[in-house]
């Protein structure tokens with residue numbers, strides 16, 4: 001390797017370290033965007049079907065890293081391509097972990113929803129909806145935020161809570177001493193939405209309305 005080539009290689013390394021890459025230089029064997037790509041949060045394929053979907057992102061806090069991922073499916077309707085949203089993932093605290101996931105059917109009805117109210121990376125609320133009516137069918141809740149669901153609410157066809165009649169007691173022995181009911185107004189996610197000036201949703205069992213995440 002000549003002195004000029006060595007200098008080129010060193011310059012190339014310096015440029016790579018500065019994330020500029022070394023396009024066209026034979027010394028650069030690493031794809032120039034690999035490091036950058038790995039640090040950019042992506043849609044989570046474990047939370048909704050991503051196969052064949054177009055993903056649109058939105059940056060809520062303008063730090064150039066996406067916080068909202070909306071998945072669209074394209075279908076042919078009489079020769080016209082029609083797109084509809086199948087899923088939305090939102091990262092409210094901008095740590096890359098999704099804190100809110102909503103799945104939709106072809107008609108735009110919410111079919112499932114999950115929320116991580118304390119931003120620990122584990123969902124604390126998971127609900128299923130009637131795909132035809134859009135009414136809630138069941139909601140699982142992790143009320144003590146230990147990463148495990150401790151209550152499963154069952155709803156009838158009109159959306160009325162029918163069970164369990166008593167909250168399931170699965171608290172750690174001696175941890176709280178009493179069963180705490182779910183307090184929507186204390187949810188960190190809802191509190192944060194309010195702080196950020198976004199309209200808060202009603203009960204988690206309802207279809208979310210408004211907010212930047214919706215307009216994104």
Ligand SMILES: [Ca+2]
Pocket residue numbers: 059060061062063064065066067094
């Ligand atoms: Ca962001």
Ligand SMILES: [Ca+2]
Pocket residue numbers: 091092093094095096097098099119
């Ligand atoms: Ca997050």
Ligand SMILES: [Ca+2]
Pocket residue numbers: 116117118119120121122123124145
């Ligand atoms: Ca959580």
